[in-house]
Amino acid sequence: MEILGLVSIPSWLLVIMAFLFLLIMYSVYKQSYFWSLGIPGPTPIPFLGIIPSIAKMGLQETDLRLMQKYGRHVGSFFGNLPQLLITDPEMIKEILVRRFSEFTNRAQSFRNVEFFDSAVNVAPGEHWKFLRSTLSPTFSSGKMRNMTPLISRCLEKLTRNARNMSEGGKSVEMKSLFGAFTLDVICSTGFGIEVDSQSNPNDPFVVNARKAMSNNIIGLRILLSMLFPDFQIFFRNIPLMDQKALDFFIEATKSVMKERRNSTSDNYKDLIQLMINAHKEQSDKTTENEALNYDSYKKRGLTDREILANALIFLLAAFDTTASLLTFVSYLLAVNQDVQDKLISEIDMELGKKPPTYDNVFKLQYLDMVVSETLRVYPPATRFNREAAVDTEVCGVKIPKGLDVTVVVSAVHYDPEFWPNPRKFDPERFSPENKGNIKPFTFLPFGAGPRNCIGIRLALLEAKMAIVEMLQNFRFMTAPETEIPPKLDKGALTKPANGVYLKLEAL
Ligand code: HEM
Numbered sequence: 001m002e003i004l005g006l007v008s009i010p011s012w013l014l015v016i017m018a019f020l021f022l023l024i025m026y027s028v029y030k031q032s033y034f035w036s037l038g039i040p041g042p043t044p045i046p047f048l049g050i051i052p053s054i055a056k057m058g059l060q061e062t063d064l065r066l067m068q069k070y071g072r073h074v075g076s077f078f079g080n081l082p083q084l085l086i087t088d089p090e091m092i093k094e095i096l097v098r099r100f101s102e103f104t105n106r107a108q109s110f111r112n113v114e115f116f117d118s119a120v121n122v123a124p125g126e127h128w129k130f131l132r133s134t135l136s137p138t139f140s141s142g143k144m145r146n147m148t149p150l151i152s153r154c155l156e157k158l159t160r161n162a163r164n165m166s167e168g169g170k171s172v173e174m175k176s177l178f179g180a181f182t183l184d185v186i187c188s189t190g191f192g193i194e195v196d197s198q199s200n201p202n203d204p205f206v207v208n209a210r211k212a213m214s215n216n217i218i219g220l221r222i223l224l225s226m227l228f229p230d231f232q233i234f235f236r237n238i239p240l241m242d243q244k245a246l247d248f249f250i251e252a253t254k255s256v257m258k259e260r261r262n263s264t265s266d267n268y269k270d271l272i273q274l275m276i277n278a279h280k281e282q283s284d285k286t287t288e289n290e291a292l293n294y295d296s297y298k299k300r301g302l303t304d305r306e307i308l309a310n311a312l313i314f315l316l317a318a319f320d321t322t323a324s325l326l327t328f329v330s331y332l333l334a335v336n337q338d339v340q341d342k343l344i345s346e347i348d349m350e351l352g353k354k355p356p357t358y359d360n361v362f363k364l365q366y367l368d369m370v371v372s373e374t375l376r377v378y379p380p381a382t383r384f385n386r387e388a389a390v391d392t393e394v395c396g397v398k399i400p401k402g403l404d405v406t407v408v409v410s411a412v413h414y415d416p417e418f419w420p421n422p423r424k425f426d427p428e429r430f431s432p433e434n435k436g437n438i439k440p441f442t443f444l445p446f447g448a449g450p451r452n453c454i455g456i457r458l459a460l461l462e463a464k465m466a467i468v469e470m471l472q473n474f475r476f477m478t479a480p481e482t483e484i485p486p487k488l489d490k491g492a493l494t495k496p497a498n499g500v501y502l503k504l505e506a507l
Pocket residue numbers: 120121122132313314315317318319321322325379380381383384385444445446447448449450451452453454455456458459
C-alpha cells in the first residue's frame with residue numbers, strides 16, 4: 001500500500017501495526033479502570049502496570065512505596081489486571097469479616113478449572129464452604145496432638161542433618177536445612193510417607209515436590225492472565241504446575257488411598273486418613289455432578305478428586321511458608337543474641353532437655369512472642385486476596401463486582417502508625433502487657449476471618465517444636481557469609497534471595 005504516493009508499506013506490516021494499535025488500545029482501556037472510580041494509584045505502563053517496579057525492587061518494596069505514596073487504598077495494575085491494594089484495618093475488617101458474604105471467594109483470575117478447582121484455597125462459594133467445613137476438623141487441636149509423634153520423627157532427622165552440615169565449623173544454609181524439615185513434616189503428616197529430604201534428595205517424592213513448587217509454568221499462566229484478563233477462558237487449560245510432578249502425586253496419593261481403604265488399622269493419624277474418614281459413609285454414593293448447593297454437599301463426604309487436590313494444596317501451602325518462618329527466626333536470633341539468650345533460658349527453665357510436644361511448646365510465652373514478631377517482620381505470604389461478588393462500597397470506596405481486592409500484609413506490618421519503628425525486631429510488642437494495644441487487623445500473617453489459613457495450628461506446632469529442638473542442641477551465630485539484612489526474593493513469598501548462612505554452635 002502507498003501513503004500519499006510517497007512511501008510504500010507492505011500489507012503484512014500494516015496488519016501487524018493495526019494489531020499492535022488494537023493491543024495498546026485494549027491496554028489503555030483496561031488501565032482506565034481505577035481512574036473512572038476515582039481511586040488513587042500510579043499511572044500504569046501499558047501492558048506492564050507495576051511489573052517493571054516489581055522486577056527492579058521486588059513486590060514487597062513496590063507495595064510499601066505505593067502505600068506510602070498513595071495511602072491505604074491504591075488502584076494498581078499487574079499487567080492489565082486491576083488490583084485494589086488495601087492496608088486500612090477498618091476496610092480489611094469489613095472485607096474479611098463483616099461483609100464476608102460479599103467477599104467469600106479468592107480472585108478467580110489465575111483459577112485452573114481442571115484439577116485445583118476442588119482445592120479449598122481455590123474453590124468458590126458453596127463448594128468452598130463445604131470443603132472448608134469438612135476439612136477444618138482435620139486441623140483441630142486434638143488431631144494436631146495426635147500428629148506430634150510424626151513431627152518428632154522429623155525433628156530427629158533435623159538435628160542429625162544440622163550436626164552433619166555444621167561439622168568442622170562449616171556455615172549452614174538455613175533455608176535448605178529447614179526446607180528439608182518442613183518437606184519431611186508435610187510428607188509424613190499429609191501423605192503418611194516418610195522421607196528424609198536432606199539425606200535423600202533423589203527420593204522421587206522429594207524430587208517431584210520440588211518440581212511441583214518450581215514456578216516456570218505458573219509464570220506462563222500468570223503472564224497470559226495478567227496481559228489478557230478478559231480472555232482467561234483460552235488459557236485455563238495451561239497447567240498450573242509441572243504435569244509430570246502432578247501425575248506423580250496423583251498416582252502416589254491414589255495408591256495411599258487404596259492401601260488405606262483396604263486396611264483395617266486405625267493407627268493412621270495423617271491428613272490423608274482424616275480426609276478419607278470425613279463422612280466415609282456417604283462419599284461412595286456421591287457423584288461429582290451432584291447439585292452444587294451446600295445442603296446437598298453437606299450430605300456427602302470428600303470425593304477422591306477432592307482428597308487428591310487438597311492433599312496437594314496442603315503440600316504446596318505448607319512447605320515453603322513454614323520453612324521461611326523458621327529461616328527468619330534463626331536469622332533474627334543470630335543477630336539478636338540477647339533475644340536468643342532469653343529464649344534459651346525460657347526453654348531451659350520450662351523444659352530442660354524434655355522433647356518438645358504439642359502440650360509443652362504452646363505454653364512457652366517468650367517463644368510465642370519471638371515467633372509472632374518474626375511473622376510481623378517477615379510475613380511469609382506478603383499478599384492475599386478476595387474477589388467482590390457484587391457491586392458494592394466499603395468505607396466510602398466503590399468496589400465493582402469481580403474486582404480483585406488484595407490485602408498487602410507486609411505494608412500493614414510496616415505501617416509506623418500501627419507499629420512504631422517498624423523495621424526494629426522487638427518481640428516485646430507481643431508481651432502480655434503490650435499485646436492488648438495491638439490494633440485489630442494490623443497483624444495478618446495468616447489472614448483473617450472465615451477464610452484465613454486453615455493450617456495455622458500445624459504451622460505453629462511444627463515451627464515451635466523445631467525451634468525448641470534446635471535451641472536445645474545449638475546456638476545460632478552469624479557467620480562471615482551472613483547477609484545482614486538478608487536480601488529478599490522479589491516474589492510474593494518472603495524468602496531470602498541468597499539464602500541465610502549461619503554457624504550452629506553446639507551446646
Ligand atoms: C508459616 C506458615 C504459613 C503461613 C504464613 C500461611 C499463610 C496463609 C495466608 C496468609 C493465607 C490466606 C488467608 C486469607 O485469605 O485470609 C493462607 C491460606 C491457606 N493456607 Fe496457609 N500459611 C502457612 C502454613 C500453612 C500450612 C502448614 C497449611 C496446610 C497444611 C496451609 C494451608 C492453607 C490453605 C489450604 C489455605 C487456603 C484456605 C481457604 O481458602 O479456605 N498453610 N495461608
